Amino acid sequence: MENAVKRIGVLTSGGDAPGMNAAIRSVVRSALKREVECVGIRRGWSGLINGDILPMTSASVSGIINRGGTVLYTARSDEFRTEAGLQKAANTCKLLGLEGIVAIGGDGTFRGAQDLSKYGISVVGIPGTIDNDIVCTDYTIGFDTASNTAVECVDRLRDTMQSHERCSVVEVMGRHAGYLALYVGLAVGATAVLVPEEKYDFNAHVAEKIRRARLNGKTNFMIVVAEGAASAVEVGKQIQEQLGLDPRVTILGHIQRGGSPTAKDRVMATRMGYEAVSLLAEGKSNRVICSKNNKIVDYDIDEGLAMKKTLNAEEYEVMEAMSGV
Numbered sequence: 001m002e003n004a005v006k007r008i009g010v011l012t013s014g015g016d017a018p019g020m021n022a023a024i025r026s027v028v029r030s031a032l033k034r035e036v037e038c039v040g041i042r043r044g045w046s047g048l049i050n051g052d053i054l055p056m057t058s059a060s061v062s063g064i065i066n067r068g069g070t071v072l073y074t075a076r077s078d079e080f081r082t083e084a085g086l087q088k089a090a091n092t093c094k095l096l097g098l099e100g101i102v103a104i105g106g107d108g109t110f111r112g113a114q115d116l117s118k119y120g121i122s123v124v125g126i127p128g129t130i131d132n133d134i135v136c137t138d139y140t141i142g143f144d145t146a147s148n149t150a151v152e153c154v155d156r157l158r159d160t161m162q163s164h165e166r167c168s169v170v171e172v173m174g175r176h177a178g179y180l181a182l183y184v185g186l187a188v189g190a191t192a193v194l195v196p197e198e199k200y201d202f203n204a205h206v207a208e209k210i211r212r213a214r215l216n217g218k219t220n221f222m223i224v225v226a227e228g229a230a231s232a233v234e235v236g237k238q239i240q241e242q243l244g245l246d247p248r249v250t251i252l253g254h255i256q257r258g259g260s261p262t263a264k265d266r267v268m269a270t271r272m273g274y275e276a277v278s279l280l281a282e283g284k285s286n287r288v289i290c291s292k293n294n295k296i297v298d299y300d301i302d303e304g305l306a307m308k309k310t311l312n313a314e315e316y317e318v319m320e321a322m323s324g325v
């Protein structure tokens, strides 16, 4: 069957995530396999506006599957939210003969994809964010690596907290979503986890859990805070003022976004990249690649983003059962 597109572009946008390079590699090689030309667009949507391109061959994506970050750079673009910016990006596509774009990123990236597809460019999104907060997919590229990195860091903190019988407050990423915090909290056996989805209540969510753990003989406590739930520094202060402990606060920050991707992130990225190119070759547009029950599927972006993703209720219940008892 003849391909619906002859030349496509690939870009990464928004916060980077380990595994994005594996996705870029897969898109380029899957396209070449189908005899579709693939052009790299640097610096996300703003790169598309400015025609910031990088010709891609099979060799140019060699040796990147194991590398964190993104070789195409990434950016957040305000101009792309305007009609003038979108028109410029569509003009770049027309000038270069790009009939399709694969956009790797989070929900902001997909909103851009939705808008661009209205200008007649076929766009397919691949979910890449450590937050795992894309509504329609069970999994986003980078989550596995970021959660393992955070777990390794917290394990190190725990060693010294145990020796000194201290309380540790550790802040993990997640401005709007607590998936990473909850997952890490479960994996490290945290005393308490604070997520943005729950209104912060110091007494119920922290103090009572520390008290219960202390009553059970524990002398060190690990409080995992998603950055959007509360300020770790403030939580530390409250622990000091109200419980008389001397906590140590650690903000993991961008450490969580770097590093060599895990096998899971590489494999998911490679499978998703392959599927994204298949959809464009079949003439589909405005689709987002998703993982559902470990199967790679796709949704209409509008439908996908309209779905409501709530925190994993079962994980939350298990965390509650494990913490502070």
Ligand code: F6P
Pocket (backbone or CB within 6 Å): 015, 106, 129, 130, 131, 173, 174, 175, 176, 227, 257
């Ligand atoms: O979207 C991923 C994410 O890492 C969030 O968890 C975090 O709040 C944000 O990006 C940080 O963004 P920046 O790189 O702009 O500091």
